[in-house]
Structures are given as C-alpha cells and as structure tokens.
Amino acid sequence: MKGGKRHATLSDVARSADVGTTTVSRVINGGAKVSPKTLARVRSAITELGFIPNHAARTLRGEQTKIIGLIVPSIADSFFSSCADAIQEVARRHGTLVILTVTNNDPASENATISTLVRRTDGLLLVPTSSHSLELRNQLRDISIPVICFDRPMYDIQIPTVITQNFEGARAATRHLLEHGFRRILCLGGESELFTMNERVRGYTAAMKEANARPLIDMRSTACDYEGTSNAIVKHLKGAKPPQAIFCLKNSTTISTYSILQKMKISIPSQVALVGFDDFELASTLRPSITVVQQPVEELGHTAARLLFQRLALAKGMPINDKEKIKPIQLKTRLILRASCGCREVEEPQSISASGH
Amino acid sequence: MKGGKRHATLSDVARSADVGTTTVSRVINGGAKVSPKTLARVRSAITELGFIPNHAARTLRGEQTKIIGLIVPSIADSFFSSCADAIQEVARRHGTLVILTVTNNDPASENATISTLVRRTDGLLLVPTSSHSLELRNQLRDISIPVICFDRPMYDIQIPTVITQNFEGARAATRHLLEHGFRRILCLGGESELFTMNERVRGYTAAMKEANARPLIDMRSTACDYEGTSNAIVKHLKGAKPPQAIFCLKNSTTISTYSILQKMKISIPSQVALVGFDDFELASTLRPSITVVQQPVEELGHTAARLLFQRLALAKGMPINDKEKIKPIQLKTRLILRASCGCREVEEPQSISASGH
C-alpha cells in the first residue's frame, strides 16, 4: 500500500505488548536484561505490527548513522567503480550503508558535497580533487567525523591515507622499456595537477635520469582527449628523433594512443613500443596485448574502508590521537608484461582470408 | 578538530542572534516573513557559528530524507556504473543523495537491502534480481515509498519501470546476421533466469524463425565464464554443421568469445562472424572491431531517476493513482555496425571520432 497507514512506532509496540518503551528498546537492541517471556511477547508484537525502528530518531539521539560517505571524481570510471564495489562490500559487512557522490574533480562540488555529508554520515572516504587545496584542508580540519583519503593524499594535514605506488610503478615501467633498449621514450597524457599523474611522471623521470636518457614529457591539456593525443603523437613521430616507445600516464590515453598508432599503421611494438599505467579489461585481449602497470584496485577500496571502520570503532572508545604521524599506506603496483612492450612474440594476427561464408 | 566541540544548533543561533528559534527556522528555510534586519542578523550568526541544520531532526519531524536508494546487481559492471553515474547526476540536481547498494543478484541480499532502505530513503531505484519473485513482489507492495524498476521489470505488480528494447535489439542483430547470409547462428551465453537475457533470446529466436532458420541456443550456466564459453565454442565448432556466426547475449560473453576465437586462430568474420549485445569501450578499437547492440545506458539511468523524482513531487500533493495501468518505458537500442559481422573491411582504419563513452 503506497502511502498507507503510518508506520508502527516503538510505543505502539510497547502498548501492544503491554510493556514499557524501554523494554521494547532493549529488545530491539539485542534483548539483554529482558525476561524470556516478555522478550517473546515483545518480539511477536514487533513482527505483528511490522515495526521497524525509525532511523532518524536514533540518529537524533546521538547514535551512529550507520552511513558512510564515498566521494569520488567519477563513478563511470572503472577504476573508481571497482573501488566503490570493494568499499560497499566492506561497509555491508559492518551493517553500514554507503552514500555515493561524485565530484567530477570540481573543488566547488567537492566542498559542497563534504558539507552535506558531514552531518549525515559517520565517516568519509574521499578522493581529493586537489592534494594542495588550502580550502579543502581547512574544511577537513574542522570536520567532526573521521575522513580517509584514498588514491590521492592531502598535503600538510594528518589524514589516514591509502594510495598506490604510482612513482614506483611508473619507474618500473620506464626501466623496463629502457631495458628493451629504447632510449627515446615519450611520456604522454594525464592531468598535470593530479597527484597520481605527478607521481607517475616523477617515476618516469627518475628512471630516465638513472639511465642518462633525456625525459620527454607531453602532458599538455590537449593531450587528454583523443584529438589532443592524436596531434601530440603525430607531432612527436614527425620529429627528427621520433620516440621509440610511449609510456602513457593513464588508461584513456593508453587506449587512444593504441588506436591512433593502429590507425597510422605504426606497428606495435616493432616501430613504437607501448606501456600504459593502469590495467583494463581488454588489455590482454587486444592484438598486440598491452603491457601495463596494474594497480590493486580492490585492495585500495578494501583498505580504505577498513581503515575508516577502524577509526569508527576507536572513536567510540578512546579519542583519536592525532598527534601521531600518519604515514600513507602505499599499495604495491605490478608491471604486467604483455606484447606491446616487446616482451612477447606479437600474437599471431588473425588470418584475413576473404574466404566466403 | 576531530571530535571537537558540539555542532551549533538552531537554538544556539537563536540565542546568538537574539531571536526565537522560530525565526531562525524561517531563515534557513527561505527567510520568508522575516524582516530584512533580523534576516541579516540571523544569517551572520549562522555563518559565524558554522551552523548546519541537523538532518536527522528534520527527518524526524516528518520531512523528506533527501536520500534515494539505488539497488543494483553490481557496481563494478560498467553498465550499472554508467547508470549510477546518470542517476547520481539527476539526484544531485534535486538536492538529493544516493545510497548505493549491490545485491550480486542475490534475492536474500536484495530483500534485506530493501528493508533497510525503506525507512531511510524517500524512494528506491531498483534492478530486481528476479522479475517473478513472489516474495519481492509482496515486499514491494507493502512499501511506503515510491519504487522505480529499471533494466528489468517486475511482473504482476504495477510499478513504474524503464527498460531497454532487449527483444528488438536482439532481433535486429540476428536479422542483420541473416542478411549477411548466415543461417547457422549460435546464440551464446547469459543467465537464463534474467529478464534481459530471456528477451534477447526471444528476439534472436523470432528473427531465426522469421527466416526459417533453426535457432541454436546455448545458455548453459557453464557458458557464463571464460572456461565454459570456451568449451561451448569448441564443441559447437567441432560439430558437423558448425555455426557461421555467433550472437553473444552479453558483454562478458562477447569478450570471451572474441578472445577464444582469436586464440583458436579462427578468423572473424570470415570464418565465424560475431555480434554482441551491449557496447563496450574498446569494441571499436579491437581488430576486427565488434558489431554490437548498443543500449542507451545514460538515458536509462536518467529516465529512471526522473521518473522517481516525478513520483516524489506528486507524492507531496495528491496521492498517487495506482489504479492506472503503468506501461514500462522502453528505450530504443541501436545496432552499431562494425567489422565483426562482416560489414566493414576488417583491417581498415577506424574513423577518427572518439569512442562513445
């Protein structure tokens, strides 16, 4: 019945079971200190009336909301949706719901979202739009609920954080390309203002310098979409000393680059080798398959969520000691060797026989 | 300051601004019937104290929760995460938050989730695990908040629903393969208990029968993962009359099939043509690119969410007329012709336009 009779309340149950409201409250909270008889009576009254505790009232009384907030740049992005999946899973095990919000990497939206969420959740899992933002830092400082950052940290503020080894992953990838003998390696794509991208660039640069190779980085904003990537690649390949390999800083750039090279009939890896940061479902299915730096996405979500619930559990008892230095948890990345870097025989291309149907 | 001083309340503001609580309440609710002077005074007090209305209290007073519940089988699945993205967007425009829950297609989990959500949200967007479940039907009947189903309908109960044209899409795909001259078309993959899969099979079958071709369907549960799909394909191809084309009922099957055929060195489409249901990011990048039935994912989410907010708006005023027959909204699917069906030259470069998503 849509909009039917009003929901039964605790006192309805009390009246029906002929007990006090306290007793009912005890029953719905575990039934401790209630005689078996009354317990049974109350329980049957509860089911009879279809009573469900009013959550708002509980919250008003100062209980936990049993909701956490998840703030990500995008949920359509498979990286974050996988994180969300893991987080949801952990939350469910803790009897907690997850409010999903997306910022689109917009600080204003992020700010507003956090404000809304603070009063309505027990804690926050946040992918900060900017690691430097003073405003965000201040906002987080004044927040009364635990916040965990993941994927990207916040600087100059002690917040539990879990990230992946962007630097190490990128360095390993670049080193690998260098080991293949490539010296002119183009580092392509990515938003230069993002922590993750900067770390990856740092890793790339470190590896290049180790090898006395000249870093060649192209992160111009135009390189973010297909068109921009295309222009960039054309430009670099037309140069006097065209790159022998390309290291893509993120998923979408890898994919764009891959199809652009294909379109240009530039063979991978024999003419230009390719390694991408961040694995994706079809990376192993494409021909050639694509070598990538893989991030432990589920683990990232799980760890962040667990950290939050840990805080939440602590918060009940002793107050949190914010004095202690909090070091970000860094999860390991893995270099997945496939064909595009030159490691494997390029998989047998499909026979393109035009034989009839 | 973690766990610092208690949040300012409405009466704190009232005291600070030297007015009554009523006035403050008026101010935060639009400021009607308040003199400009007091309004300004109260406003400054509000910002000064950093007052944010307590949401639980409002809800307790009978207001809306300004939260809707989203119940999907999985959020890691790009289909549902794209839906979620669209839904989140619409919700945000309505000043409403979204609680994300996943069922993993488990009815028990779904049941529990709905119960939890009913008392804590204004409405629900649901992808039902089963279109037939009596239990779910009863649960939905007794629910006091609006529910919208999407992607899959519920039978024998009037619930606003928005789905895509699975039947028509599959029929069009199959017809297309038939037009290419293929007669032995294998319909592969998919969970037979799901509405969407059944519709697609129906569409496939209808097209086959139209053409007097013998339907060949393999939906055994073993065909759901890579291994199972592999076995199924091998079996069918070894047969006396091997299929000339394969129509995959869902994304993951398409991808598995694609890579299995590749591994078997069976050329697509010259030896076996391939069409999949549901588009995916790299379908156009693979060589050969894959012809698919594309669903309007964003539109699905948008429409479902809009429908819900429409109901929510109505609910305030006149009661909903549940007597009226509610027909599911059916969104159109599109057949995206690429190379794997035989429509394009196999290895010709793809167009320069960026991919769909």
Added chain:
DNA sequence: CTGTTAGCGCATTCAT
C-alpha cells in the same frame, strides 16, 4: 528485570 521521564534538534501551531 521493568517502567517513568527527559531530552536529542527541528518545524510548527497558536499566540502575541
């Protein structure tokens, strides 16, 4: 073991 009572923070009559 069990009941009575007093708020949690807010929106809302009903006065003024």
Added chain:
DNA sequence: ATGAATGCGCTAACAG
C-alpha cells in the same frame, strides 16, 4: 513580524 510551547521516535538515566 516574532516567539513560546509542543512533539516527531527513540535511548538512557534513574528509579522501582
């Protein structure tokens, strides 16, 4: 235009 008082449903003292 404004304020005092009431109660939403629940939990937690504090009695019995």
